[in-house]
Amino acid sequence: MSTQVKAGLEDVVAGTSDICFVDGEKGRLVYYGYDINELVGKASFEEVVYLLWHGKLPNQSELDELNAELIKHRDIPADVLELVRSLSTNAANPTGMEILRTAISYVGAVDPNKEMDRNTHLKQAAKLISLSASITAADGRFKKGEQYVAPRNDLGHAANFLYMLTGQEPDPLAVEAFDVALILHADHELNASTFAGRVTVATLSDLYSGVTSAIGALKGPLHGGANEDVLRLLMEIDSVENTAAAVQAKLESGVKVPGFGHRVYRNYDPRGLILKRYAKELTEKAGNTKWFEMTEITEDVVLKHFAKKGKDLKYNVDLYSGCLYNAMGIPVELFTPIFVMSRMSGWTAHFLEQYKNNRIIRPRAEYTGPVDLEFVPISERK
Numbered sequence: 001m002s003t004q005v006k007a008g009l010e011d012v013v014a015g016t017s018d019i020c021f022v023d024g025e026k027g028r029l030v031y032y033g034y035d036i037n038e039l040v041g042k043a044s045f046e047e048v049v050y051l052l053w054h055g056k057l058p059n060q061s062e063l064d065e066l067n068a069e070l071i072k073h074r075d076i077p078a079d080v081l082e083l084v085r086s087l088s089t090n091a092a093n094p095t096g097m098e099i100l101r102t103a104i105s106y107v108g109a110v111d112p113n114k115e116m117d118r119n120t121h122l123k124q125a126a127k128l129i130s131l132s133a134s135i136t137a138a139d140g141r142f143k144k145g146e147q148y149v150a151p152r153n154d155l156g157h158a159a160n161f162l163y164m165l166t167g168q169e170p171d172p173l174a175v176e177a178f179d180v181a182l183i184l185h186a187d188h189e190l191n192a193s194t195f196a197g198r199v200t201v202a203t204l205s206d207l208y209s210g211v212t213s214a215i216g217a218l219k220g221p222l223h224g225g226a227n228e229d230v231l232r233l234l235m236e237i238d239s240v241e242n243t244a245a246a247v248q249a250k251l252e253s254g255v256k257v258p259g260f261g262h263r264v265y266r267n268y269d270p271r272g273l274i275l276k277r278y279a280k281e282l283t284e285k286a287g288n289t290k291w292f293e294m295t296e297i298t299e300d301v302v303l304k305h306f307a308k309k310g311k312d313l314k315y316n317v318d319l320y321s322g323c324l325y326n327a328m329g330i331p332v333e334l335f336t337p338i339f340v341m342s343r344m345s346g347w348t349a350h351f352l353e354q355y356k357n358n359r360i361i362r363p364r365a366e367y368t369g370p371v372d373l374e375f376v377p378i379s380e381r382k
């Protein structure tokens with residue numbers, strides 16, 4: 001076997017999918033034929049979930065049915081809640097992603113329905129959309145020493161999450177911005193976590209195992225974990241005046257700045273542009289623009305640095321989500337779990353697609369190790 005292998009499977013087309021098109025050259029993201037700019041401000045996250053699972057936007061009765069299924073699973077079962085409470089308060093201080101990965105794996109283990117048909121998978125997927133949100137909110141409260149807030153059935157998915165996290169009636173602009181953020185993070189073709197999950201379910205393993213694999217992959221700082229790293233970096237700098245010099249120093253030391261770069265987008269990440277708009281509006285409304293200003297300075301410094309080197313590096317979806325979530329009162333350690341809450345829709349859509357026309361995913365590696373070694377008895381080895 002002798003093929004040209006680019007590290008990280010760059011540019012490799014590893015399968016076909018009807019769900020999502022990422023146009024890296026033009027900076028476009030399309031879900032089942034709808035450009036995200038066509039959906040944002042018109043559709044709710046719940047409608048986008050339906051679109052990703054069924055390939056069409058729902059009519060009213062289809063949406064009502066989905067909403068009823070989502071609402072049914074909002075309240076966390078007692079055993080899961082106890083698990084989350086014990087993890088959130090554990091001395092080892094597990095991260096939000098570790099808690100979510102463990103809790104969702106547990107939810108799968110205690111699900112008595114082990115059937116592998118589409119209807120079962122759709123019900124499990126709805127349960128996971130709701131529970132990933134409720135578990136994230138509960139973890140946030142337990143970490144602050146607060147009590148679990150039970151869900152409300154009269155609120156949409158985004159509003160209910162903010163309510164369960166804060167215990168307060170959420171601000172309408174925050175709800176709108178959060179709903180948009182959920183839509184924008186919902187799917188992204190064969191990103192690392194979706195690919196990891198598809199590999200898992202392609203062995204005909206269950207949906208929960210696919211999701212658990214995907215959460216593990218999203219957690220890393222090169223992928224979903226970058227949204228937390230952006231705000232942590234700004235918090236470390238902690239001053240608008242020092243931002244430019246501190247970011248420049250990071251770049252010069254060769255460190256990768258979180259929130260920049262992308263394997264596919266060559267022009268710009270269309271999600272980032274929309275999130276930046278909301279981040280500006282919400283931080284202004286909250287009367288604290290410090291993190292937004294620092295993010296903008298970071299954008300400016302990094303882009304100029306790379307432009308000077310003739311490189312076309314742009315910011316990605318993770319750059320402006322930090323100051324946006326912060327303005328909603330969401331703690332940093334929940335930023336990547338929020339990504340899970342949204343991407344759960346895309347992951348499960350991909351798993352349904354994989355199950356529908358499955359073949360095990362098993363690529364080859366070009367062997368580059370030693371050959372024809374002779375065995376040396378242990379007594380003679382150095």
Ligand SMILES: CC(=O)SCCNC(=O)CCNC(=O)[C@H](O)C(C)(C)COP(=O)(O)OP(=O)(O)OC[C@H]1O[C@@H](n2cnc3c(N)ncnc32)[C@H](O)[C@@H]1OP(=O)(O)O
Pocket residue numbers: 008221222223224226255256257258259260261262263264313316317318
């Ligand atoms: C939701 C998401 O997953 S979006 C991505 C979130 N991740 C981040 O924001 C982390 C920071 N970014 C990165 O690490 C990368 O840009 C990735 C992982 C997103 C993409 O990685 P790759 O496609 O493998 O690009 P690669 O790392 O080879 O970068 C290409 C060049 O740009 C540079 N570069 C890429 N991203 C950055 C960055 N954030 N800061 C500084 N330099 C960067 C690399 O050093 C490399 O330079 P070189 O050609 O001189 O070696």
Ligand SMILES: O=C([O-])CC(=O)C(=O)O
Pocket residue numbers: 185187188190191192262263264316317
């Ligand atoms: O597509 C990727 O490689 C990463 C990304 O932006 C996402 O998963 O949203």
